[in-house]
Amino acid sequence: MHSFHTSGDPIADRRFAYAMDYKAQGDLAAAAELVEQTLDCAPRWAAGWYVLGDLREEAGERSKAIEAYRQSLAFDASDVAGAGARLARLGERPADGAMTASHVAALFDEYAPRFEHSLVGDLSYRGPALLKAALSELRQPLAFRRMLDLGCGTGLAGEALQACCAEMIGVDLSQAMLAKAGNKSLYRDLICEDALAFLESQPAASAELVLAADVFVYLGDLQALFNEVARVLEPNGLFAFTAQRHDGPEPFILNHDMRYAHSHAGMETWARTAGLTLLCRNDEWARQDRGIPVPGMVAIFAQ
Ligand SMILES: C[S@@+](CC[C@H](N)C(=O)[O-])C[C@H]1O[C@@H](n2cnc3c(N)ncnc32)[C@H](O)[C@@H]1O
Incomplete structure (x- = not known):
């Protein structure tokens, strides 16, 4: 076999x-x-x-x-x-849907043992810290009842935000990444599922914060996901994410580094269609590639 x-x-x-x-x-x-x-x-x-x-x-x-x-x-x-x-x-x-769930799961099952060392150590990853800083600018005191961490990986965003979230649920395609997150005992539930399918299973208005830290690099068109985030968020709930940025006319491209990069305009169109309002957006890099910052954005939208 x-x-x-x-x-x-x-x-x-x-x-x-x-x-x-x-x-x-x-x-x-x-x-x-x-x-x-x-x-x-x-x-x-x-x-x-x-x-x-x-x-x-x-x-x-x-x-x-x-x-x-x-x-x-x-x-x-x-x-x-x-x-x-x-x-x-x-x-x-077509670029959209070119990266299958099986491929992403296999990629991260393989990567999980060295993920944190490689991403945080070698690539200077700071997605969760950027998200926490941006959220702190908008909400004081920083406190959320129920947080959904889409593509939670090994739980780095959970670690950054545990003090301000009463309950955290993590979802990820990779069982091996989830096992690492589970070792930290931060999340109430860790679910091995595609982020969109997971959101579709959640009741309306059931989360106060939805996070996606460095996950959209594996997804092209985000309209369906934004729609579901808007449905699942409570009134005034927040949707905070980091993404790789590109400045061309397309809403997203599959970059030469085999990651999707999204444009401001694309994100704003999907959000507007979903009924989400832009609260803040900063052009910040979350990760480096061979010592060079990868163009990125940190954005927060509200329900
Ligand atoms: C670069 S890692 C980031 C992990 C974590 N959010 C962090 O900030 O450290 C991307 C994660 O997203 C997960 N992922 C990618 N596409 C996904 C999808 N469609 N649904 C759920 N998880 C996904 C991958 O398995 C991987 O663990």
């Missing part, structure tokens, strides 16, 4: 391991040839096709990369590997 990490055929797996050695040495052609041999033995292995696409893309062989990503998708429609997003970035699919 093949999975993300194994083709299910020991000989093919060995060949794949050699391919990765060649890749590590920078010999992309030899690596791609060995992955092709792997796929001769395990032709339905979606992750193998994805890696072949990645090697082809890195070598500048665009059409061969596209072909390999398409094969990956054909053998795994849930797209754990993430071929759809790569196709979208190459302009071969």
Whole structure:
């Protein structure tokens, strides 16, 4: 049986391991040839096709990369590997919905053990601190009855806001990230679900604060989510989030770093349509990439 990490055929797996050695040495052609041999033995292995696409893309062989990503998708429609997003970035699919829940869950299940060290330590992540500072400017004393943390991850936003939230509920696609959050014993409930599906299950006017810290980088069109946030918020409840910013005319793009970036205008249109009012927005970076701040925004809307 093949999975993300194994083709299910020991000989093919060995060949794949050699391919990765060649890749590590920078010999992309030899690596791609060995992955092709792997796929001769395990032709339905979606992750193998994805890696072949990645090697082809890195070598500048665009059409061969596209072909390999398409094969990956054909053998795994849930797209754990993430071929759809790569196709979208190459302009071969619409950007919206290109990043599947299975892919995001697999990404963060893998990332969870080193997430905090990497994000806070290496990437200077400060999303939760920015959100707390922006909320403090608007509300004094800072106190919320029920807070929903969309894409709570390991619970960094919960840690930042625990003192001012009577009850916190975290939702995330990654079981491994939720396990880390659970170790902190901060949240009343931790739910493994897509953020939009979770909101749809919540009663109207049942939360005083909805947070999304660095989560929209995995979502394109946010209209449905904004609509649900507006429904779930109590009157005068707050919706606070950080997002990666782009300044072009599109409401969102799938960036070269494989993250979605959103525009001010896009956010404001979705909010207006949902009946939310902008209270504050600051152009602040929440994360760095190789030492360079990634353009971002911190925004708070009210019900
Ligand atoms: C960069 S991490 C940020 C985690 C946390 N909010 C923080 O500030 O540390 C993004 C998190 O969002 C989660 N995520 C992405 N898309 C999601 C979705 N559609 N529904 C629920 N969680 C999602 C990921 O699994 C991941 O844990």
